[in-house]
Amino acid sequence: MMLDIINHAALGLVAIAFLFPFFWMVSNAVRSNVEVTAIPARILPEVFEWGNFAAAWTQLPFGRFFLNSAVIAVCVTAITVVVSCLSGYAFARLKFKGRETLLIGYIGTLMVPPLMLIIPLFLIVNKLNLVNTFAGVILPISFGTFGAFLMRQFFLSIPMELEEAARIDGASRLRILVSIIVPLSMPAIGLLSLFTFIGQWNNFLWPLIVMTGADNATLPVGLTLFQTQQGTQWNYLMAGATLSMLPGIVLAIILQKLIYNSIALNAGMGGR
């Protein structure tokens, strides 16, 4: 019993130490820039400047950055989910020649490192005249093959009888997918949406390259604008960083069960 308490307390201390950078970020977000750079560093600000959040928000078009990030993340997620459900259904339920070969091809593309495609993708976007447009950012990253594979795996676990009745009544395949399969697949769609959304919300390099105009910057790209030739406005930067982290932190906390279950799914499949 005593040992249990010590065990919990010890890991608790590790966890508190682990959370320290979050604390340091917020603590520096609410002090003056002079205080941020003061030597030696102080744990808490002498004067709390809560107005920094509002100041950071207005100094750069932060609202716009938020909106840009949200539009991109939501659009990529929506396209990914729709395309993945359609392809996943074809792989799970429709018989066609070359199905297994194509599926292996899909899985094979997961091996291609995204960083490798950055240059040719940019040149394609450039050719299509989509540089500095939302379509130019969104389209090239909306067709990952992982979603199709994930949805296929989930669809296979749905009993065939459920759709056979509908087929006898003459419902089309698309109708069956939309009104029977999709409502039953919300756990898988949920986790695909969550991980796609967060991945794009946090994405940096691709929007950095495609969005050449400052107004079109996403949140991570916008943050780098606080680092100027004249030096870094650390307090505003930390305020901005705090704001940019909020959605992910909130989602990680309220959706912890979904996250654990989806990662547990990976753990179960790991290497098999």
Next chain:
Amino acid sequence: MMLGKHTDMIARPRPRSRKWFRGEGWTALFFLLPGLIGIVLFLVLPILASIVLSFTNWQLLGSARFVGISNYVRLITTDPQFWTVLRNTLFFTVEYLVLNIIISLGLATWISSLKIGQRWFRVIFFLPTFTPLIAVAMVWMLIFTSGGLFDSLMASLSVPLAGVLNDRTLAMQAVVLTSIWAGVGYNTVLFNAALDMVPATYLEAARIDGATAWDRFWKIRLPLISPTLFFGTVMTAITSLQVFDQIYVMTKGGPGSSTATLGYAIYQRGFQNFQMGYASAIAWVMFALIMALTALQFWFQRKWVHYDA
């Protein structure tokens, strides 16, 4: 077998288009088409383009010329930066990979030993995984900045420092530490989930037979989760070979070229110097490295991964 095939042919009239679109071929094509168009345009085409580009001297503006393998030759013979970049990437990957796996496995095992509050500890260590890496790197940059928190801390231990990020050897360590903090949570949850799946009866039986906690970990739990451990190691290696965001924010590859990695070199050559052909060649080197390291791990797994649970 033959009979079954025969009756099948009688039962169903033969469709007109025989080869590809038998049965539900057309429906399948309709379902697959949106994805296929995207994949051809934004995955297959770029891969082919990347190969072609790596054999040209394309500089974005102006016309490209086919230069054969001279990009690759230049990389390994005359580019003074390339070997440094390659060494940095491997150094980062090996150190990050080893630390990440040890720390996440340790945390996962520790969390699984708790009686209450497992899920809250999991959430805490997972939090940075869901936050923008750019923002995380900025927070750590503030910690490591000259005269910042880390310097103050070291000064109180009478180790004088003037900004870890300005130091040729320590800058990389700061990047590794930042990456560990940002990335250790995913593997922690992954390994913790795998440990949860180890049947309690196995551990109970071992306990009754007198196995110590140490033995139960090394001889039962670790072998049982080794497929997951392998999966985590391979995925972590692949992502760490592509490290970019932290470098971009914290060091810009410096001081000198001491933290420049392959990912950063691709960005620098491609989007700052607009040497698209040359950058594509670097990208293929990165791809080759990823394949080689993955193959190496698959070869080694025979020695330590147990699939027969």
